[in-house]
Amino acid sequence: MILIYSHDSCLQHDPGPKHPENPGRLHSIIDALQAPALRPQLRWLQAPRGSEAQVLLAHTQEHLDVVLDLDSNVLDGSRRALDPDTILSDSTLDAALRAVGAACEGVNDLVSGLATEVFCLTRPPGHHATPTRAMGFCVFNPVAIAAFQAQRKGVQRVAVVDFDVHHGNGTQDCLSGKNGLLYVSTHQSPHYPGTGLAHENRPGNIFNLPLPAGTTDASYRARFTAEVLPVLDAFRPQLLLVSAGFDAHRDDPLGGLCLDESTYAWLGATLRAIAQQHCQGRLLSVLEGGYNLSALGPSVAAYLSGQAPAR
Numbered sequence: 001m002i003l004i005y006s007h008d009s010c011l012q013h014d015p016g017p018k019h020p021e022n023p024g025r026l027h028s029i030i031d032a033l034q035a036p037a038l039r040p041q042l043r044w045l046q047a048p049r050g051s052e053a054q055v056l057l058a059h060t061q062e063h064l065d066v067v068l069d070l071d072s073n074v075l076d077g078s079r080r081a082l083d084p085d086t087i088l089s090d091s092t093l094d095a096a097l098r099a100v101g102a103a104c105e106g107v108n109d110l111v112s113g114l115a116t117e118v119f120c121l122t123r124p125p126g127h128h129a130t131p132t133r134a135m136g137f138c139v140f141n142p143v144a145i146a147a148f149q150a151q152r153k154g155v156q157r158v159a160v161v162d163f164d165v166h167h168g169n170g171t172q173d174c175l176s177g178k179n180g181l182l183y184v185s186t187h188q189s190p191h192y193p194g195t196g197l198a199h200e201n202r203p204g205n206i207f208n209l210p211l212p213a214g215t216t217d218a219s220y221r222a223r224f225t226a227e228v229l230p231v232l233d234a235f236r237p238q239l240l241l242v243s244a245g246f247d248a249h250r251d252d253p254l255g256g257l258c259l260d261e262s263t264y265a266w267l268g269a270t271l272r273a274i275a276q277q278h279c280q281g282r283l284l285s286v287l288e289g290g291y292n293l294s295a296l297g298p299s300v301a302a303y304l305s306g307q308a309p310a311r
């Protein structure tokens with residue numbers, strides 16, 4: 001059974017008619033998750049609204065105040081920009097807080113033993129949001145907040161795996177230098193936001209695997225197996241968090257990698273196997289990118305359907 005946390009506000013957050021991070025993304029995923037083979041495995045729950053204290057686990061009071069102040073200036077139907085890409089509409093603050101609440105509640109569910117797998121079907125995404133600022137469609141950083149929430153709950157070693165086509169600079173900033181936290185990212189490089197180079201790696205804390213444009217399914221899986229899995233095995237996480245972005249799909253308009261649904265099924269299976277080996281199966285994934293509406297739903301369904309192979 002996989003718990004799916006979502007909320008209507010995450011459907012209503014609307015950065016504008018031509019924005020790639022639009023409500024159609026969630027509709028595409030919700031449709032795909034109705035597949036008969038998958039539907040009985042999913043339990044849908046309302047995401048609770050995250051608290052300001054939860055936001056402050058990863059962000060400064062100044063960043064929170066900027067968002068709250070801008071939100072207070074969003075009148076009905078209007079929008080305000082946090083940065084050129086990151087737009088607040090009248091549902092955005094609630095949606096961003098629901099994403100935070102989903103991630104924290106999901107961690108609580110895993111730590112208490114209520115569930116072994118959680119998927120946060122929320123937007124806006126989060127992995128570009130740094131401790132001090134919003135950027136790249138991201139207001140707050142739910143996966144980083146979830147890592148700190150897990151530590152508060154007594155989990156000593158938490159790994160975040162990020163397979164979005166973009167480097168999660170915000171998550172790296174939040175987790176860098178923190179004991180007991182590992183951030184692992186595969187991403188296209190060079191590409192937005194320009195970070196995630198191998199020289200930024202820190203043993204046992206940060207591992208970036210930059211990949212050239214055009215990377216294929218076979219090459220991706222081979223490098224993930226040879227380079228990422230040993231880092232995870234050495235760290236022995238007690239909880240596995242995933243920044244699940246699907247914009248490394250070959251048809252995605254914002255990325256240049258060439259993966260298809262089969263690699264998302266493979267990633268689901270592989271990360272589930274890591275969780276079973278090290279984390280008592282405890283796995284929480286947070287939706288990040290994915291901007292081709294035909295590819296996104298099937299990619300998420302493939303990820304959630306992937307069965308754990310023997311290791």
Ligand SMILES: [Zn+2]
Binds near residue numbers: 247289
């Ligand atoms: Zn992305």
